Amino acid sequence: MPRSHYTGLAGQSYDQPAQAGVLLVNLGTPEAPTAAALRPYLAEFLGDPRVIEYPRWLWWLILHGVILRIRPARSAHAYARVWTPEGSPLRVGSEKLAAALQAKLKHHPPGPIRVALAMRYGSPSVRTSIEQMQREGVKRLLVLPLYPQYSGTSTGSVLDAVADTMKQLRWPPELRIINDYHDDEGHLEALALSIERWWAEHGRGEKLLLSFHGIPQRYVDAGDPYFHQCQTTARELGARLGLHDTELVVSFQSRVGREPWLQPYTDATVQRLAAEGVKRLDVACPGFSVDCLETLEEIAMQNRDFFTAAGGETLRYIPALNDSSEQVASLTALILRHAQGWPEFS
Numbered sequence: 433m434p435r436s437h438y439t440g441l442a443g444q445s446y447d448q449p450a451q452a453g454v455l456l457v458n459l460g461t462p463e464a465p466t467a468a469a470l471r472p473y474l475a476e477f478l479g480d481p482r483v484i485e486y487p488r489w490l491w492w493l494i495l496h497g498v499i500l501r502i503r504p505a506r507s508a509h510a511y512a513r514v515w516t517p518e519g520s521p522l523r524v525g526s527e528k529l530a531a532a533l534q535a536k537l538k539h540h541p542p543g544p545i546r547v548a549l550a551m552r553y554g555s556p557s558v559r560t561s562i563e564q565m566q567r568e569g570v571k572r573l574l575v576l577p578l579y580p581q582y583s584g585t586s587t588g589s590v591l592d593a594v595a596d597t598m599k600q601l602r603w604p605p606e607l608r609i610i611n612d613y614h615d616d617e618g619h620l621e622a623l624a625l626s627i628e629r630w631w632a633e634h635g636r637g638e639k640l641l642l643s644f645h646g647i648p649q650r651y652v653d654a655g656d657p658y659f660h661q662c663q664t665t666a667r668e669l670g671a672r673l674g675l676h677d678t679e680l681v682v683s684f685q686s687r688v689g690r691e692p693w694l695q696p697y698t699d700a701t702v703q704r705l706a707a708e709g710v711k712r713l714d715v716a717c718p719g720f721s722v723d724c725l726e727t728l729e730e731i732a733m734q735n736r737d738f739f740t741a742a743g744g745e746t747l748r749y750i751p752a753l754n755d756s757s758e759q760v761a762s763l764t765a766l767i768l769r770h771a772q773g774w775p776e777f778s
């Protein structure tokens with residue numbers, strides 16, 4: 433008999449009381465800010481067909497023949513600028529957020545809800561985390577990808593990893609998924625409150641730039657709702673902050689490769705604003721639930737330098753929601769709303 437493809441879990445029992453769980457999933461991050469650690473991380477990330485929609489064999493040749501020989505060292509250098517004694521900011525921030533949510537949901541009557549964190553690339557993987565939760569008795573699972581706006585390249589890829597896991601489990605958990613929360617009232621309120629709190633402490637710049645991670649324009653043309661959801665978040669947030677159209681600017685960062693990505697690009701935008709005479713620019717990145725390379729290095733360092741080199745005085749980065757009380761409250765409410773109707777919570 434060939435060995436079965438399906439995993440049965442040691443320790444998962446029939447008579448354990450059913451528990452509900454939430455799996456938070458973020459992108460993932462290298463284990464160290466070194467080229468050696470970047471290579472497997474980038475190979476997994478950039479080898480994902482959701483991220484790079486290119487003929488497979490052609491892309492494999494380019495990725496392994498060219499990209500993975502050059503990019504690991506360059507990216508490692510960028511990561512080294514933001515690495516902390518506890519590790520990668522994305523990992524540290526995601527773990528703190530998960531711990532704060534677990535503390536909230538532990539005693540939530542008639543809970544408790546178990547909270548775990550997985551990474552789409554690297555570890556702990558989606559599969560490892562789901563299996564671990566099952567061992568702890570989780571039979572109903574809510575998946576919350578930590579991306580407020582849906583894109584096939586981010587949320588869609590998390591759903592692939594969840595689906596692949598479900599296909600391999602002998603007794604998969606009952607499943608719910610949050611596809612996006614870009615226009616969730618509580619989330620928008622949390623963003624507005626945290627920016628207002630930051631302004632109250634640090635004063636206000638002349639304009640607020642909202643910079644979202646980019647994706648290729650081609651994906652949006654093919655039906656990805658990401659661009660539209662970013663615009664909705666920006667508009668709703670601007671309205672809650674009482675900003676005039678002229679005080680709010682939206683742009684897209686982190687472009688990789690040569691094809692056109694969503695525009696306007698963040699680097700060109702900060703340079704344009706400086707050239708137009710803006711001296712004090714505030715930047716927030718509402719697409720990132722926790723701070724990471726793309727906010728701490730690309731915005732707060734690289735783009736700050738572009739802005740000042742083009743004649744601006746100060747570019748100030750307003751931190752992501754991270755494990756703030758605002759984010760913990762809004763995600764707790766989002767989770768409880770999606771857990772409604774489960775017998776544990778009726």
Ligand SMILES: C=CC1=C(C)c2cc3[nH]c(cc4nc(cc5[nH]c(cc1n2)c(C)c5CCC(=O)O)C(CCC(=O)O)=C4C)c(C)c3C=C
Pocket residue numbers: 459460461462474477483484503507520522579583585586645646647648658686688719720723724725726
């Ligand atoms: C090349 C294609 C990429 C697409 C498409 C893409 C979409 C996308 N990414 C995020 C969130 C993050 N990306 C991060 C880093 C990062 N992104 C890409 C490429 C694409 N992203 C690369 C190669 C990297 C690694 C760093 C580098 O070499 O430049 C991060 C930060 C990770 C960290 O460890 O801090 C996040 C977060 C979203 C939300 C998204 C689509 C909407």
Ligand SMILES: [Fe+2]
Pocket residue numbers: 645686
């Ligand atoms: Fe990215």
Ligand SMILES: [Fe+2]
Pocket residue numbers: 686725726730
């Ligand atoms: Fe980047």
